Amino acid sequence: MRHRLKDVAERAGVSVKTVSNVVNGYVHVRPDTRARVEEAIAELNYRPNLSARHLRKGRTGVIALAVPELDIPYFAELARYVVTAAADFGWTVLIDQTGGGREQERVVASGITDHLIDGLIFSPLALTAEDLAGLDGTPMVLLGERVDHGPADRVVIDNVGAAREITGHLIGLGRRRIAAIGSQRTDEGASARLRLAGYGDALRAAGLDYDEALVAPASAWHRADGAAAMRGLLTSGVRPDAVFCFNDTLALGALRALHEAGLRVPEDVAVVGFDDIEDGRFSIPTLSTVAPDKAQIARLAVELLANRLDGDRAAPARELSAPYRLELRESTQTP
Amino acid sequence: MRHRLKDVAERAGVSVKTVSNVVNGYVHVRPDTRARVEEAIAELNYRPNLSARHLRKGRTGVIALAVPELDIPYFAELARYVVTAAADFGWTVLIDQTGGGREQERVVASGITDHLIDGLIFSPLALTAEDLAGLDGTPMVLLGERVDHGPADRVVIDNVGAAREITGHLIGLGRRRIAAIGSQRTDEGASARLRLAGYGDALRAAGLDYDEALVAPASAWHRADGAAAMRGLLTSGVRPDAVFCFNDTLALGALRALHEAGLRVPEDVAVVGFDDIEDGRFSIPTLSTVAPDKAQIARLAVELLANRLDGDRAAPARELSAPYRLELRESTQTP
Numbered sequence: 001m002r003h004r005l006k007d008v009a010e011r012a013g014v015s016v017k018t019v020s021n022v023v024n025g026y027v028h029v030r031p032d033t034r035a036r037v038e039e040a041i042a043e044l045n046y047r048p049n050l051s052a053r054h055l056r057k058g059r060t061g062v063i064a065l066a067v068p069e070l071d072i073p074y075f076a077e078l079a080r081y082v083v084t085a086a087a088d089f090g091w092t093v094l095i096d097q098t099g100g101g102r103e104q105e106r107v108v109a110s111g112i113t114d115h116l117i118d119g120l121i122f123s124p125l126a127l128t129a130e131d132l133a134g135l136d137g138t139p140m141v142l143l144g145e146r147v148d149h150g151p152a153d154r155v156v157i158d159n160v161g162a163a164r165e166i167t168g169h170l171i172g173l174g175r176r177r178i179a180a181i182g183s184q185r186t187d188e189g190a191s192a193r194l195r196l197a198g199y200g201d202a203l204r205a206a207g208l209d210y211d212e213a214l215v216a217p218a219s220a221w222h223r224a225d226g227a228a229a230m231r232g233l234l235t236s237g238v239r240p241d242a243v244f245c246f247n248d249t250l251a252l253g254a255l256r257a258l259h260e261a262g263l264r265v266p267e268d269v270a271v272v273g274f275d276d277i278e279d280g281r282f283s284i285p286t287l288s289t290v291a292p293d294k295a296q297i298a299r300l301a302v303e304l305l306a307n308r309l310d311g312d313r314a315a316p317a318r319e320l321s322a323p324y325r326l327e328l329r330e331s332t333q334t335p
Numbered sequence: 336m337r338h339r340l341k342d343v344a345e346r347a348g349v350s351v352k353t354v355s356n357v358v359n360g361y362v363h364v365r366p367d368t369r370a371r372v373e374e375a376i377a378e379l380n381y382r383p384n385l386s387a388r389h390l391r392k393g394r395t396g397v398i399a400l401a402v403p404e405l406d407i408p409y410f411a412e413l414a415r416y417v418v419t420a421a422a423d424f425g426w427t428v429l430i431d432q433t434g435g436g437r438e439q440e441r442v443v444a445s446g447i448t449d450h451l452i453d454g455l456i457f458s459p460l461a462l463t464a465e466d467l468a469g470l471d472g473t474p475m476v477l478l479g480e481r482v483d484h485g486p487a488d489r490v491v492i493d494n495v496g497a498a499r500e501i502t503g504h505l506i507g508l509g510r511r512r513i514a515a516i517g518s519q520r521t522d523e524g525a526s527a528r529l530r531l532a533g534y535g536d537a538l539r540a541a542g543l544d545y546d547e548a549l550v551a552p553a554s555a556w557h558r559a560d561g562a563a564a565m566r567g568l569l570t571s572g573v574r575p576d577a578v579f580c581f582n583d584t585l586a587l588g589a590l591r592a593l594h595e596a597g598l599r600v601p602e603d604v605a606v607v608g609f610d611d612i613e614d615g616r617f618s619i620p621t622l623s624t625v626a627p628d629k630a631q632i633a634r635l636a637v638e639l640l641a642n643r644l645d646g647d648r649a650a651p652a653r654e655l656s657a658p659y660r661l662e663l664r665e666s667t668q669t670p
Contacts (some may be wrong), residue, residue, distance in 0.1 A: 253617055284618070
């Protein structure tokens with residue numbers, strides 16, 4: 001009793017050809033006939049050809065990866081790994097760019113258009129645990145620390161530890177006036193808070209003062225924001241001898257601002273980023289950075305989602321941690 | 336007669352709660368009960384809550400943007416513009432990364448999972464007009480020149496003219512040994528062929544020889560490919576005084592290879608790219624490039640798709656052209 005074009009035609013009292021014309025949007029259908037056919041489509045819940053295998057479970061075979069911004073290369077690179085990992089499960093991955101706004105993130109969390117997708121791998125910026133509590137539950141794996149207290153499975157990296165290590169690397173070079181670029185208000189994102197905490201830890205461990213004047217906020221993390229923040233630090237008179245940028249695009253902007261100011265990297269100011277995007281392997285100078293294991297993040301997220309889809313959806317949420325390493329390049333090492 | 340949980344429960348001879356448990360994947364359902372419920376779901380073509388407005392037309396309210404690679408920043412930037420333009424039509428845009436393979440591109444062109452999406456904006460690399468001819472027609476707008484002879488609406492820019500102009504800019508600087516990086520076999524992509532044609536036109540117009548030895552192939556257009564091609568040109572002994580890279584990521588790789596070889600840009604070798612990605616506004620030196628009007632490309636594509644969805648799907652395909660301009664920066668201009 002799965003409905004076909006024929007069923008719609010019978011219900012609407014028209015020919016199969018007419019239904020086909022309406023479904024395919026041809027204009028030469030009388031408005032009242034079109035209305036009758038559309039009514040019959042809605043009543044029978046007619047949908048063309050969803051693949052039988054997924055349909056048996058009421059599924060589409062499609063999952064979504066929702067990220068704030070694809071033009072932050074970290075997310076574009078992560079997307080490639082998620083597509084690869086999901087192919088092992090026969091899933092098509094569609095990518096939703098939320099813009100990081102809370103309302104758009106709520107729409108995504110509710111299954112995009114009411115259960116169009118089977119599941120979701122989600123890197124939220126603005127969403128809260130309360131937003132998720134009200135939803136009827138598109139199976140979801142969260143990336144990062146924005147939403148905690150376990151409303152859903154989650155993959156994280158040790159942001160505090162990674163930030164502490166990369167700051168420690170700068171201290172190990174003998175730098176003492178280490179700036180940070182990318183701090184944010186708590187409602188803007190969790191990564192900034194954790195990376196700032198790791199930065200502070202490293203300074204304290206080395207007996208260095210935490211100086212507010214060396215910490216530059218950036219509510220977005222694009223190159224332009226990094227360049228502007230670096231220019232601000234240079235004109236403020238704080239005279240940094242190193243800078244930890246909370247992502248690589250900020251760092252690439254900072255490199256540009258230092259170049260324009262006639263300062264040498266790393267001789268005058270050493271620079272580090274976070275993410276290990278491809279850009280930093282070709283920039284002049286190349287960029288030292290924290291390299292999260294993106295392939296592993298993607299694999300863990302896909303596996304958690306698969307387990308959730310085929311297993312007990314009411315089971316307690318799980319949290320898995322992916323590794324990272326430091327990639328040390330020209331921006332902190334004189335040849 | 337749109338089916339609800341209750342209808343599935345009646346057909347399967349179980350409680351609504353049991354159907355809900357199956358749909359939500361809870362494990363504490365007996366296998367034979369689960370099988371009966373799944374059978375009933377399939378028979379009734381039960382799908383939860385597709386939005387009524389779209390359903391009336393048999394639609395999902397979702398379109399896809401299919402691109403070869405999101406980590407080519409041009410496509411990530413274009414995606415942002417498409418999301419913005421589509422919002423005016425109330426569409427959610429999901430992004431499919433095809434990898435540029437013909438089989439994956441065929442899957443996308445057939446509507447991803449059988450009409451999951453209402454329509455498609457598609458930048459193919461490998462797809463042919465014959466591939467499209469066999470499909471039952473997910474409404475589609477093509478971007479670029481890969482598929483011509485009008486099987487679908489299309490948005491293009493004048494690649495030949497743009498390549499001629501940017502090469503002419505290099506000739507105007509007095510450069511005479513102008514290399515090209517990014518040529519491809521005809522089955523690898525159409526942009527390479529058109530940009531190479533424009534490059535050749537400009538040389539001929541200036542009375543310069545077209546020298547095969549100055550043309551470096553690159554089957555992928557990432558930074559690493561540009562760096563490798565540039566190194567090849569430098570060691571081959573052809574001694575270029577300028578290079579036209581067929582996209583910006585190739586050019587950023589070439590800048591890196593020139594830096595490593597101790598050559599100055601633009602004094603020793605002037606460099607231009609194509610795409611105007613954000614990276615080139617912050618690189619050292621900043622990159623001269625062709626800037627296609629990405630916002631306009633996105634807007635035209637979305638409007639063509641809207642017209643096709645609501646209009647006559649059998650009407651002849653339309654082709655629209657978006658403008659471009661040259662952005663001249665440090666890589667061709669001594670301060």
